[in-house]
Amino acid sequence: MITLKNIVKVYKTGDLELKALDGVNLTVKEGEFVTIMGPSGSGKSTMMNILGCLDTASSGDFILDDLNINQASEDELAEIRNRKIGFVFQSFNLLSRTTALENVELPMLYNGVNARERRAKALNALTGVGLSERIHHKPNELSGGQQQRVAIARSLVNNPVIIMADEPTGNLDSKSSVEIMSVFQQLNTMGITIILVTHEPDIAQHSNRIIHFKDGLIDRDEMVEDRSMAEGERLKLDFHRRTEVAS
Numbered sequence: 001m002i003t004l005k006n007i008v009k010v011y012k013t014g015d016l017e018l019k020a021l022d023g024v025n026l027t028v029k030e031g032e033f034v035t036i037m038g039p040s041g042s043g044k045s046t047m048m049n050i051l052g053c054l055d056t057a058s059s060g061d062f063i064l065d066d067l068n069i070n071q072a073s074e075d076e077l078a079e080i081r082n083r084k085i086g087f088v089f090q091s092f093n094l095l096s097r098t099t100a101l102e103n104v105e106l107p108m109l110y111n112g113v114n115a116r117e118r119r120a121k122a123l124n125a126l127t128g129v130g131l132s133e134r135i136h137h138k139p140n141e142l143s144g145g146q147q148q149r150v151a152i153a154r155s156l157v158n159n160p161v162i163i164m165a166d167e168p169t170g171n172l173d174s175k176s177s178v179e180i181m182s183v184f185q186q187l188n189t190m191g192i193t194i195i196l197v198t199h200e201p202d203i204a205q206h207s208n209r210i211i212h213f214k215d216g217l218i219d220r221d222e223m224v225e226d227r228s229m230a231e232g233e234r235l236k237l238d239f240h241r242r243t244e245v246a247s
Contacts, residue, residue, distance in 0.1 A: 001161075001193060002028040002051065007060035009046050009216075020046040021057070022216035030161070033185070033194040035204040038213030045166070047213065048197050052085055052164040053077045082111055086155030090167035092147045094139045094154075100126060101135040104154045111158065125153035129183060130233045145176030152183055163187065165196040169203055181206040182232025206230055 009021040021043045028034055038044040049055040050062060053069060056077075062069040064080065072080070081087075094103045104122040113121070126135050129149040139147050148168060155163055165184065169177035177200075185206060188194050196207060204210050205228040212220040 001030040001065060002026070003061070003063040005061040005063075007050065007057045007062060009043075009050065009055070010058045020216055021050075023060070024216075024218060026211070026218065026221075028193065028195065030193055031188070031191055032209060033188040033207040034196070034209045034211060035207040036195065036197045036211050036213065037199065037201075037204055038219070042213040043216040044197055044213045048164060048166055048195070051195055052087060053080050082107070083158060084161050086158070086160035086163045088148070088151050088155050088163060088165040088168045090170035092139070092144075092151045092171075094147060094150060096139050099136050099138055100131060100142065100150045100153075103139075103150055104157055107154060107158055121157045122153070125156050126150070128156075128236045129153050130235075143176070144172050145179055148172060148176070148180050149183065152180070152187075156187075160192065162193045162195065165194065167197055167199070169198065169200065177203065178230045179232040181228075182230035183235065185230055186232075186235045202228070 004024055004026040007021055007024040008019065011018045011020060024043075024047065036044045036047060046055070050057055053064075057070055060070070065084070067076070067080075069077070069080075095106070101119070101122050104125055105118045108118040108121060123132075123135065126132060129152055131146060131149055131153065134142060134146060139150070142150065163184070168184075169180055172180060181203060184194050184196065194207070196203075198204055205224060205226075207224060208227060209221070209223050211218055212222075
């Protein structure tokens with residue numbers, strides 16, 4: 001699904017150049033659950049932005065489903081972000097004056113989905129993550145864990161094949177963090193590829209593979225032998241199979 005070949009990212013400020021990524025090679029197979037870790041300045045956030053098609057590499061090849069992302073147009077990148085990738089962030093990024101249901105409908109509004117279908121899909125996603133009784137609540141009426149569930153539901157409504165999660169438990173307590181990781185693990189069993197950034201080793205242990213970045217390069221790439229299985233409410237999601245979506 002994802003192949004990176006000698007990816008370099010250079011940021012320029014005047015005459016100064018900062019090499020954030022220095023020749024990264026990486027393959028992520030469809031259906032993997034991968035965690036990216038590393039200290040501040042290691043390149044992990046830059047890597048996440050490139051993988052999510054939010055930024056482009058200075059050089060190298062990024063192949064996503066047979067498309068070279070570095071050669072893609074802005075319209076093609078926007079289409080990939082809208083159709084193939086769901087995003088979950090540490091700060092939730094919910095609109096404060098809109099309900100959970102309306103927040104989840106937003107990506108479909110941008111994609112031109114009609115109102116009836118938007119409402120049905122948003123209800124399905126929120127019910128699936130256990131928030132059927134909170135659909136008319138605004139963010140300030142929800143706990144941190146509930147807000148992150150809304151964000152996850154929003155990431156799912158366009159039926160993505162990949163979810164990019166950037167420090168998704170960073171603003172949550174321990175109990176809520178485990179519940180959110182349970183959601184990600186269950187989504188992964190449904191066939192969705194999960195790529196997660198965290199600085200918390202115990203959170204990383206919920207994935208199948210941990211990639212450690214240091215000084216713009218992959219320092220270690222290891223499989224998780226004793227994976228932590230998070231306990232949480234079972235999801236009740238009704239999605240098409242990933243193979244249909246990816247075709």
